[in-house]
Amino acid sequence: MRLIGLVLVTSLLGACAVADLGDVTAEPTYDGPADGWGVSADPLLMPKSIVTYVNAHHWGAMHLKWHTERRWDLLPSASLAYAKKQGWMRAPLQEGAKGNGLAFLAMHRMMMHMLVELYPTTKKYFAGWSEPPTAARDKHDPLPGGATTEFDPNMTMAIDRLQNDLGSFKSDDELGLFIETSLRPTAADPNARTTDKAAGIHNYIHNRFADPASKIDIGDPTVNLQNKRFWRLHGWIDAIWTEYRAQAGLTEDDPAYVAALKQAMDDMPAESKGLGGAAGDPPPDELLKLFENNP
Numbered sequence: 616m617r618l619i620g621l622v623l624v625t626s627l628l629g630a631c632a633v634a635d636l637g638d639v640t641a642e643p644t645y646d647g648p649a650d651g652w653g654v655s656a657d658p659l660l661m662p663k664s665i666v667t668y669v670n671a672h673h674w675g676a677m678h679l680k681w682h683t684e685r686r687w688d689l690l691p692s693a694s695l696a697y698a699k700k701q702g703w704m705r706a707p708l709q710e711g712a713k714g715n716g717l718a719f720l721a722m723h724r725m726m727m728h729m730l731v732e733l734y735p736t737t738k739k740y741f742a743g744w745s746e747p748p749t750a751a752r753d754k755h756d757p758l759p760g761g762a763t764t765e766f767d768p769n770m771t772m773a774i775d776r777l778q779n780d781l782g783s784f785k786s787d788d789e790l791g792l793f794i795e796t797s798l799r800p801t802a803a804d805p806n807a808r809t810t811d812k813a814a815g816i817h818n819y820i821h822n823r824f825a826d827p828a829s830k831i832d833i834g835d836p837t838v839n840l841q842n843k844r845f846w847r848l849h850g851w852i853d854a855i856w857t858e859y860r861a862q863a864g865l866t867e868d869d870p871a872y873v874a875a876l877k878q879a880m881d882d883m884p885a886e887s888k889g890l891g892g893a894a895g896d897p898p899p900d901e902l903l904k905l906f907e908n909n910p
Contacts, residue, residue: 643742643847645755650737659831659843664734666841674726675837677883679898681722682836682905685710688805689909694902709805711798716791719817720856721875723849725883726840740843743850746774747820756844759826766823773813781859787872790859794852797910806909820848821906835903 648656651663660666669675683690683698687705690698708715731738748756749766758764776783777794784790792799797808797815824844825834831842839845865872901908 643744643755643843643850644739649740649843657829657831659829661740661841661843661846662734662737665730665737665740668730668733669840674840674883678840679836679902679905681882682710683902685715686905686909688800691899691901693899697896697899697902700896709798709800711792711796711800711809713792714788716788716793716795717786717871717875718791718878719795720787720791720852721872721879722882724853724856725876725879727846727849727853729880729883741846741850743852743854744847745851746778747816747848747851749774756824756847759824759829764823767819769812770816770819773816776813777816777855781855781862784859787856787860787865787875790856794855815910817848817852818906818910822910825904825907834906836905837898837903 648654648658649660649662652660680698680701680703683694684703684706685708687695687698688709706715708718710719727741731741749771751758751763751765773793781790784793793811793814795815795817797811797818799807799809801807821834821839826832827834829842831838833839833842833845833848860872867873
Protein backbone atom coordinates (compact mmCIF):
# COMPACT_ATOMS: atom_id res chain seq x y z
CA MET A 616 0.00 0.00 0.00
CA ARG A 617 2.99 2.34 0.35
CA LEU A 618 3.29 2.40 -3.46
CA ILE A 619 -0.29 3.65 -3.72
CA GLY A 620 0.57 6.42 -1.31
CA LEU A 621 3.59 7.53 -3.33
CA VAL A 622 1.64 7.51 -6.59
CA LEU A 623 -1.09 9.59 -5.00
CA VAL A 624 1.38 12.11 -3.63
CA THR A 625 2.81 12.55 -7.11
CA SER A 626 -0.53 12.86 -8.86
CA LEU A 627 -2.31 14.97 -6.27
CA LEU A 628 0.52 17.45 -5.92
CA GLY A 629 1.11 17.66 -9.68
CA ALA A 630 0.18 20.63 -11.80
CA CYS A 631 -3.50 21.50 -11.37
CA ALA A 632 -4.14 18.12 -9.71
CA VAL A 633 -5.52 19.55 -6.51
CA ALA A 634 -8.09 22.05 -7.60
CA ASP A 635 -11.84 21.64 -7.27
CA LEU A 636 -13.55 18.33 -7.96
CA GLY A 637 -14.39 19.34 -11.49
CA ASP A 638 -17.44 17.68 -12.99
CA VAL A 639 -19.15 16.49 -9.82
CA THR A 640 -22.89 16.90 -9.91
CA ALA A 641 -24.18 20.33 -8.90
CA GLU A 642 -26.01 18.84 -5.94
CA PRO A 643 -25.02 15.96 -3.66
CA THR A 644 -26.43 12.46 -4.10
CA TYR A 645 -29.43 12.03 -1.83
CA ASP A 646 -31.70 9.25 -2.99
CA GLY A 647 -31.38 5.82 -1.41
CA PRO A 648 -28.45 3.68 -0.36
CA ALA A 649 -25.09 4.27 -1.99
CA ASP A 650 -23.26 1.93 -4.37
CA GLY A 651 -22.64 -1.52 -2.93
CA TRP A 652 -25.24 -1.49 -0.16
CA GLY A 653 -28.63 -3.16 0.01
CA VAL A 654 -31.92 -1.31 0.24
CA SER A 655 -32.02 -1.74 4.01
CA ALA A 656 -28.69 0.06 4.54
CA ASP A 657 -28.44 3.42 6.23
CA PRO A 658 -29.17 5.89 3.40
CA LEU A 659 -26.40 8.14 4.74
CA LEU A 660 -23.69 5.52 4.17
CA MET A 661 -21.06 6.40 1.61
CA PRO A 662 -20.38 3.85 -1.18
CA LYS A 663 -19.09 0.51 0.03
CA SER A 664 -15.72 1.07 -1.65
CA ILE A 665 -15.17 4.24 0.38
CA VAL A 666 -16.35 2.74 3.66
CA THR A 667 -14.17 -0.33 3.12
CA TYR A 668 -11.11 1.77 2.34
CA VAL A 669 -11.38 4.19 5.27
CA ASN A 670 -11.96 1.30 7.66
CA ALA A 671 -9.15 -0.86 6.28
CA HIS A 672 -6.70 2.03 6.50
CA HIS A 673 -7.83 3.31 9.89
CA TRP A 674 -8.81 6.72 8.62
CA GLY A 675 -11.28 7.09 11.47
CA ALA A 676 -8.42 6.88 13.96
CA MET A 677 -6.34 9.19 11.77
CA HIS A 678 -9.19 11.72 11.71
CA LEU A 679 -9.59 11.56 15.49
CA LYS A 680 -5.82 11.90 15.94
CA TRP A 681 -5.68 14.97 13.68
CA HIS A 682 -8.36 16.84 15.63
CA THR A 683 -7.25 15.58 19.04
CA GLU A 684 -3.68 16.76 18.59
CA ARG A 685 -5.03 20.21 17.70
CA ARG A 686 -7.24 20.40 20.79
CA TRP A 687 -4.52 19.11 23.07
CA ASP A 688 -4.60 22.06 25.44
CA LEU A 689 -8.34 21.55 26.01
CA LEU A 690 -8.41 17.78 26.53
CA PRO A 691 -9.99 16.39 29.71
CA SER A 692 -7.71 14.11 31.71
CA ALA A 693 -9.09 10.80 30.38
CA SER A 694 -8.78 11.96 26.77
CA LEU A 695 -5.26 13.26 27.33
CA ALA A 696 -4.22 9.96 28.90
CA TYR A 697 -5.70 8.04 25.97
CA ALA A 698 -3.99 10.25 23.40
CA LYS A 699 -0.62 9.88 25.08
CA LYS A 700 -1.08 6.10 25.24
CA GLN A 701 -1.52 6.09 21.45
CA GLY A 702 1.73 7.99 21.04
CA TRP A 703 -0.11 11.09 19.81
CA MET A 704 1.44 14.48 20.48
CA ARG A 705 0.39 18.09 20.77
CA ALA A 706 0.30 19.79 17.38
CA PRO A 707 2.34 23.00 17.18
CA LEU A 708 -0.72 24.78 15.73
CA GLN A 709 -3.78 24.31 17.91
CA GLU A 710 -7.31 24.67 16.55
CA GLY A 711 -8.06 28.34 15.98
CA ALA A 712 -4.41 29.38 15.99
CA LYS A 713 -2.97 31.33 13.08
CA GLY A 714 -1.86 28.85 10.42
CA ASN A 715 -4.24 26.07 11.37
CA GLY A 716 -7.02 27.40 9.15
CA LEU A 717 -5.03 26.55 6.04
CA ALA A 718 -4.08 23.17 7.52
CA PHE A 719 -7.77 22.43 8.17
CA LEU A 720 -8.74 23.22 4.58
CA ALA A 721 -5.82 21.27 3.13
CA MET A 722 -6.36 18.14 5.22
CA HIS A 723 -9.99 17.75 4.24
CA ARG A 724 -9.24 18.58 0.60
CA MET A 725 -6.53 15.94 0.47
CA MET A 726 -8.80 13.27 1.97
CA MET A 727 -11.47 14.04 -0.60
CA HIS A 728 -9.14 14.03 -3.57
CA MET A 729 -7.32 10.91 -2.45
CA LEU A 730 -10.60 8.98 -2.26
CA VAL A 731 -11.79 10.27 -5.63
CA GLU A 732 -8.41 9.42 -7.15
CA LEU A 733 -8.76 5.86 -5.86
CA TYR A 734 -12.45 5.46 -6.71
CA PRO A 735 -13.38 7.85 -9.56
CA THR A 736 -16.94 6.53 -9.88
CA THR A 737 -17.71 7.81 -6.37
CA LYS A 738 -17.00 11.44 -7.29
CA LYS A 739 -20.66 12.44 -7.16
CA TYR A 740 -20.82 11.58 -3.46
CA PHE A 741 -18.31 14.31 -2.69
CA ALA A 742 -20.41 17.07 -4.22
CA GLY A 743 -21.12 19.58 -1.48
CA TRP A 744 -24.29 21.45 -0.71
CA SER A 745 -24.92 24.52 -2.83
CA GLU A 746 -25.31 25.96 0.65
CA PRO A 747 -25.96 24.23 3.99
CA PRO A 748 -29.58 23.39 4.79
CA THR A 749 -31.03 25.66 7.43
CA ALA A 750 -34.55 24.25 7.82
CA ALA A 751 -34.92 21.73 10.65
CA ARG A 752 -37.10 19.53 8.44
CA ASP A 753 -35.19 20.01 5.21
CA LYS A 754 -36.37 17.57 2.53
CA HIS A 755 -32.97 15.94 2.10
CA ASP A 756 -31.23 16.74 5.38
CA PRO A 757 -33.71 16.86 8.27
CA LEU A 758 -32.33 17.10 11.79
CA PRO A 759 -31.93 13.73 13.55
CA GLY A 760 -34.70 12.49 15.81
CA GLY A 761 -37.28 14.89 14.46
CA ALA A 762 -35.62 17.87 16.17
CA THR A 763 -36.97 21.30 15.29
CA THR A 764 -34.10 23.48 16.48
CA GLU A 765 -33.94 26.73 14.54
CA PHE A 766 -30.78 27.57 12.66
CA ASP A 767 -28.53 30.02 14.52
CA PRO A 768 -28.93 33.49 12.97
CA ASN A 769 -25.18 34.05 13.40
CA MET A 770 -24.53 31.00 11.23
CA THR A 771 -26.95 32.34 8.63
CA MET A 772 -24.73 35.42 8.50
CA ALA A 773 -21.72 33.13 8.11
CA ILE A 774 -23.27 31.44 5.09
CA ASP A 775 -24.08 34.80 3.54
CA ARG A 776 -20.51 36.01 3.98
CA LEU A 777 -19.06 32.81 2.54
CA GLN A 778 -21.43 32.79 -0.41
CA ASN A 779 -21.33 36.49 -1.20
CA ASP A 780 -18.34 38.26 0.35
CA LEU A 781 -15.25 36.12 -0.02
CA GLY A 782 -13.21 39.23 -0.74
CA SER A 783 -13.50 40.13 2.96
CA PHE A 784 -11.00 37.37 3.83
CA LYS A 785 -7.32 38.31 3.66
CA SER A 786 -5.88 34.80 3.22
CA ASP A 787 -6.60 31.08 2.90
CA ASP A 788 -5.80 30.77 6.57
CA GLU A 789 -8.22 33.49 7.66
CA LEU A 790 -10.94 31.81 5.60
CA GLY A 791 -10.20 28.41 7.11
CA LEU A 792 -10.19 29.70 10.68
CA PHE A 793 -13.51 31.50 10.15
CA ILE A 794 -15.11 28.37 8.73
CA GLU A 795 -13.76 25.84 11.19
CA THR A 796 -14.02 27.20 14.70
CA SER A 797 -14.68 30.05 17.11
CA LEU A 798 -11.54 29.15 19.07
CA ARG A 799 -8.72 31.72 19.05
CA PRO A 800 -6.38 30.35 21.73
CA THR A 801 -3.84 32.46 23.56
CA ALA A 802 -0.95 31.48 25.82
CA ALA A 803 -2.98 32.56 28.83
CA ASP A 804 -6.30 31.06 27.69
CA PRO A 805 -6.36 28.03 25.35
CA ASN A 806 -10.16 28.30 25.29
CA ALA A 807 -10.28 31.95 24.18
CA ARG A 808 -12.87 32.73 21.50
CA THR A 809 -13.21 35.23 18.72
CA THR A 810 -15.72 38.01 19.19
CA ASP A 811 -17.10 37.20 15.73
CA LYS A 812 -20.24 35.20 16.51
CA ALA A 813 -20.45 34.02 12.89
CA ALA A 814 -17.18 32.06 13.12
CA GLY A 815 -17.20 28.26 13.35
CA ILE A 816 -19.94 27.09 11.01
CA HIS A 817 -18.03 23.82 10.46
CA ASN A 818 -18.18 22.87 14.13
CA TYR A 819 -21.73 24.20 14.38
CA ILE A 820 -23.02 21.97 11.59
CA HIS A 821 -21.22 18.93 12.98
CA ASN A 822 -23.06 19.57 16.24
CA ARG A 823 -26.38 20.38 14.58
CA PHE A 824 -26.51 17.05 12.77
CA ALA A 825 -24.84 14.94 15.47
CA ASP A 826 -26.82 11.75 16.10
CA PRO A 827 -25.56 9.46 18.90
CA ALA A 828 -28.04 6.81 17.73
CA SER A 829 -26.26 6.55 14.37
CA LYS A 830 -23.37 4.15 13.77
CA ILE A 831 -21.90 6.79 11.46
CA ASP A 832 -22.62 9.80 13.65
CA ILE A 833 -21.38 12.99 11.97
CA GLY A 834 -20.37 14.19 15.43
CA ASP A 835 -17.94 11.28 15.96
CA PRO A 836 -14.59 11.71 14.13
CA THR A 837 -13.92 7.96 14.19
CA VAL A 838 -16.91 7.12 11.99
CA ASN A 839 -18.15 10.29 10.29
CA LEU A 840 -15.98 9.78 7.19
CA GLN A 841 -18.49 7.07 6.26
CA ASN A 842 -21.37 9.56 6.32
CA LYS A 843 -22.63 11.27 3.13
CA ARG A 844 -23.58 14.33 5.13
CA PHE A 845 -19.98 14.76 6.29
CA TRP A 846 -18.90 15.04 2.66
CA ARG A 847 -21.81 17.32 1.76
CA LEU A 848 -20.49 19.71 4.39
CA HIS A 849 -16.85 19.38 3.40
CA GLY A 850 -17.63 19.43 -0.31
CA TRP A 851 -19.34 22.79 0.25
CA ILE A 852 -16.37 24.07 2.25
CA ASP A 853 -13.95 22.89 -0.43
CA ALA A 854 -15.95 24.61 -3.17
CA ILE A 855 -15.95 27.84 -1.14
CA TRP A 856 -12.17 27.57 -0.83
CA THR A 857 -11.78 26.97 -4.58
CA GLU A 858 -13.90 30.03 -5.32
CA TYR A 859 -11.94 32.13 -2.83
CA ARG A 860 -8.64 31.20 -4.45
CA ALA A 861 -10.02 31.92 -7.92
CA GLN A 862 -11.28 35.35 -6.87
CA ALA A 863 -7.98 36.14 -5.16
CA GLY A 864 -5.97 35.07 -8.22
CA LEU A 865 -4.05 32.45 -6.25
CA THR A 866 -2.30 29.67 -8.17
CA GLU A 867 -1.78 25.96 -7.64
CA ASP A 868 1.99 26.39 -7.38
CA ASP A 869 1.84 28.83 -4.47
CA PRO A 870 4.51 27.49 -2.04
CA ALA A 871 2.38 27.78 1.10
CA TYR A 872 -0.51 26.00 -0.62
CA VAL A 873 1.70 23.19 -1.95
CA ALA A 874 3.36 22.78 1.46
CA ALA A 875 -0.02 22.58 3.21
CA LEU A 876 -1.23 19.87 0.84
CA LYS A 877 1.98 17.89 1.23
CA GLN A 878 1.71 18.09 5.01
CA ALA A 879 -1.88 16.92 4.77
CA MET A 880 -0.78 13.90 2.75
CA ASP A 881 1.94 13.15 5.29
CA ASP A 882 -0.74 13.17 7.98
CA MET A 883 -2.85 10.66 6.02
CA PRO A 884 -0.87 7.48 5.50
CA ALA A 885 -1.99 5.04 2.80
CA GLU A 886 -1.30 2.26 5.27
CA SER A 887 -1.98 1.90 8.96
CA LYS A 888 0.86 3.06 11.16
CA GLY A 889 -0.51 1.78 14.41
CA LEU A 890 -3.42 4.22 14.40
CA GLY A 891 -6.48 3.18 16.30
CA GLY A 892 -5.02 1.96 19.55
CA ALA A 893 -4.79 -1.51 20.97
CA ALA A 894 -7.74 -3.87 20.81
CA GLY A 895 -10.04 -3.40 23.76
CA ASP A 896 -8.78 0.15 24.26
CA PRO A 897 -11.41 2.38 22.63
CA PRO A 898 -11.29 6.17 22.88
CA PRO A 899 -13.14 7.62 25.87
CA ASP A 900 -16.67 8.74 25.11
CA GLU A 901 -15.79 12.36 25.81
CA LEU A 902 -13.26 12.28 22.97
CA LEU A 903 -15.77 10.86 20.51
CA LYS A 904 -18.00 13.87 21.24
CA LEU A 905 -15.27 16.18 20.05
CA PHE A 906 -17.50 18.83 18.48
CA GLU A 907 -20.24 18.59 21.09
CA ASN A 908 -17.86 19.05 24.00
CA ASN A 909 -16.11 22.03 22.46
CA PRO A 910 -18.20 23.69 19.73
